[in-house]
Amino acid sequence: MIIFIPPLGWALFGGIAALAAAAVLLGLVTRARGVLWRLAGFGLLLGILSGPLLVQQTTRPLPDVVLVAVDQSQSMQIAGRAALAQAALANLQAQAAKLPGLEMRVVPVPAADAGGTSLFAVLGQALADVPPAQLAGVLAITDGQISDVPQTLPFMAPMTVLLTAKAEETDRELRLVAAPAYGLVGKDDSLQLEVFDHGVADAGLLVPVGVAEDGTQVWQGMVPVGQVVSVNVPVRHAGAAVVVANVAALPGEVSTVNDQVAFTLNGITKKLDVLLISGNPNQSERSWRLLLKSDPAVELVHFTILRTPGEVVDAPPADVALVPFPVAQLFDTDITKFNLIIFDEFDSNGLLPPQYLANIAKYVQGGGALLVQVGPEFAGADSLAGTPLAAVLPATPVAPGTVTEPFAPQVTSIGSRHPVTAPVAGMALAPWARLEASAPVAGDVLMTGGPDNWPLLVLASEAKGRVGMLLSDQLWLWTKGGSHDGPALPLLRRVVHWLLREPALEPEFLAAKISDGHLGIIRQTLAATSPGPATVTSPDGHAITLPLQQTAPGVYAGELGAASPSVWQVTEGGLSAYAAVSEANAQEFQDLAASAMPLHGVGREVWLERAPVPDLAAMLKRRGAVQVTGTRDVPLLPPLPAMLLALALLAAGWWRERGGRL
Template structure:
């Protein structure tokens, strides 16, 4: 029980002070004028001013509250290295027992694990949340049992009591880690890209100057090199293929090293082509010729060489041959010497005129069989005796002309197979596409018919020949879509997909398997022309295998979402198809720095004069210290009692009741009047 005098003024204190000054002035005036009742006047003013301040005698019944000590226990991944987990739990148990034995003290034990994703150790976030649940005036001390490696120091709260770090780990610990300083997300095929790596030893390292490093691309057998420690390494790498390339760097674990979790780095780089080199061969000027040219030139990544025949030999208009071009067109150079420099050759309404000898066209056939790509946009001449089909190119053509040209309007349609083929799958709005007005009738010999025209006749046929690819478009009317005839159609998208399929873009393969990583989750994607595919075998970093069934989400596209149990390189296999993908960083934030240190926390600890002590020297004792005094020393840590209490009952008794104020003030005023009246 405690008692005290409290005030509950009827008026603002400033006004009460002003009235007191006025009363004092009146008393001083009475004294100066020699009035005998000046003392009674002053006492009356004092009573009235005191009544306005309304003093009371307050009696409180209080119940003391216990002090609270917050004990944050770090259980993150870095705390599971060596013997840290066991040391931490033993120390937490001993400290909790010490605090429980102290009078008027409670303990709040707060375990903190790994944050979601790669968030690391969030000690300060956990401490802030715990402090929000406790009265700030009762917190007497905060203990952190950790290796000192946290990743949210900026979330540190304002401390009401001393903070102590009881640090795990040994002063003899050392660790070797692999750091990727520079790795681009994209690289141009055929050009070297430089990666910058660094291998560092932290802690009480043995002082080695070199170490072996293993480099593997897409899960292939690794190559071993010897590299220096503590120096930046610049490695030139040329990507082997387009699409995702997964490069793994690994440093073997050394004797006595704290962990090998930061000895591996995964770099995922997308291989892209610098420029698409296209040779466009136009047989004669026509309405679609400029459309092809404009379409290709509109893409800044396309280098276009356009070979066109402006005047056929049978046309005699009197123009000298030397005035038809500025220079002689280098046909021999293009079709014999430089043909392998092109990624795609397009024959647009070309027919045999004797301008390109058979040996040139035979070289085009060899170009395709050795990995090149040819697209034929057929016009009426494809059905004639001068058809390009009646040349060495016939051996690679997927269809044979019947010599019939269908002259009627029709809407191009994606076939059932085309709905599954990556070139035409998902092309929207077929019912609203504009009509084409001509189609060359052909008989398919091989390949895949992905679009049809009049009476379901083949319109677009795709085929693989040797190492290369061939596409036959049995119409010269695609330009109508570009002109917006009857609403037009997806000519740009169709041509883009055609070009990338012919250039063997991995994600446009008819049979393909790949995965799209997102953190520690991957979306497995399988593309196929068949109606059903098997389960994908996922091999984890530890060698364990899991069968993941796929679900068809769109025609020809099967997907599944798989959560990787750990971070690292995963291998995917289904039938003859294989792929690799890396989930998350190879070295999570928890293993970037593993040597125990209190350096990051020292500025925060110093604000309340706490301490950093190693648990390898034993669990410190707990002492009581006054606020503002040093709260840590050799073998001990301190807490500050808060002397908090709970008020159970409050009673107030007015020191100047109204009747007493009226009686005293009236008596003194009347007394002063009577005294002054007798003089």
């Protein structure tokens, strides 16, 4: 490289050059003799004054860089694509090791949080520290399903796409167009589905589709390919339910992973009808009303029965009631309309005819819920234990009847494992002053009290229904505050919700939930021994055995990775639970067929299953970049000899102008 550094500076050099040019131009205009000698002399002089230097550089070669982007998204985990990608990468690395002056950088392309596989976004980050003069090429090992292909490549280097398949593939996709998040229990809700066949022109073809809720088939029909259809799904219970829709596989498709979709449908109850029947007015009524009125979904019917239906009252009818209460209708024809019936310190004493109490017993056996709180009346002659209702009561009175010695309620061993009473197990509970001695005849005794550990809280299943008994009228003491404060309302709320079959309060319960790519499993049991390992079935049908670890009395948990889409099933001890992977990256699984179409035009395409890995050198443009390690300046014109020659040329011009001859 030649550079110019005038020793007199560029300004003075420019002035001298202008004077020399003027002198030569004047000579040319006047046709003076010797002008060519002067031109040569001035030219040489200006060349000397410009300070020409030859810059000699010492350099070292820089390696050419090739980027290899390896797709590691979820769609690369099917059909052996990951193994094919690793084999191709190993082949390329072996070739690169034999090529001198070549550096290979492997760039993993992970699964994106949303929107599919962003290969070029990752490449852009990797290119940030690669000088363009060193970039020899870019290789992409992928299935072709890339979501961020630019219109023009952001680099000036050849690109080669190595596709992890043998040719264009086909795939069937079931897409969830719309799905409800919540639904009213007992009603139907609508979801919308659409079937896509990628790589096949079969629009309108009828294919079978089924819909299941928590493993139970609720709909099946034929759906045309390429058209949106609506399906009604019943909301069968409160709480979360996993709804799964699946379509028959397309013959020859690359994967059935996206042949099913799933979502969580949360059942909610619009209104709970509760019948509260009180005997003589008592302190507990306030606790019941606080509990039931605190829930806006509860429609409470509360009345106190103080006389028999036919009893004559010594008062004008207008002073007794404005509207006669429809007792017969309530306890005969309308009893099944209630979700829960509560007896609060009620004795029969002829206040309700036996057939009405028998109707309530049948209501329980048919699937209803009954909660009974008793006081001293339970040990009396008019006790509910002596009525047809006794057929469904889980405890019966025994001597000595009412126990009045103060006691602190205690949670039993089985109660410490039951989700209703587990939250109060181990707590120092404020004392009560009275309970009713009884013997359990069904169900589980969750709390006891008194010196002889009499049953205090008993829960039982009766045929299709459920019954709870609180064998003391002292619960209201826990609502007074101060030293008597206790978990009255939380305990009552859990009892009521258990009676109404809230799934999370089931003593034998299995739940599964997916969060942040992990499947979490919760197993509740009343058994004193640990449950066996859970069997987890992944969306592709692979079964995994997962041991469960105890986290609390009666509660066991386990966790494992769950990156695959769609539905995971968990079974243990005859129970089943389902969990659906969030559709955060739905685009990644819309079309699983390997295809060159998304990357068409960006560079050379090679199908790895039908052609060997190409020669690496042929896919690159070698750059030969160097780094300058030092420089040396060498003058092009030796100053003294060049100056003497310039003066000689100028003198020759002067001599010629004077008439001399050369």
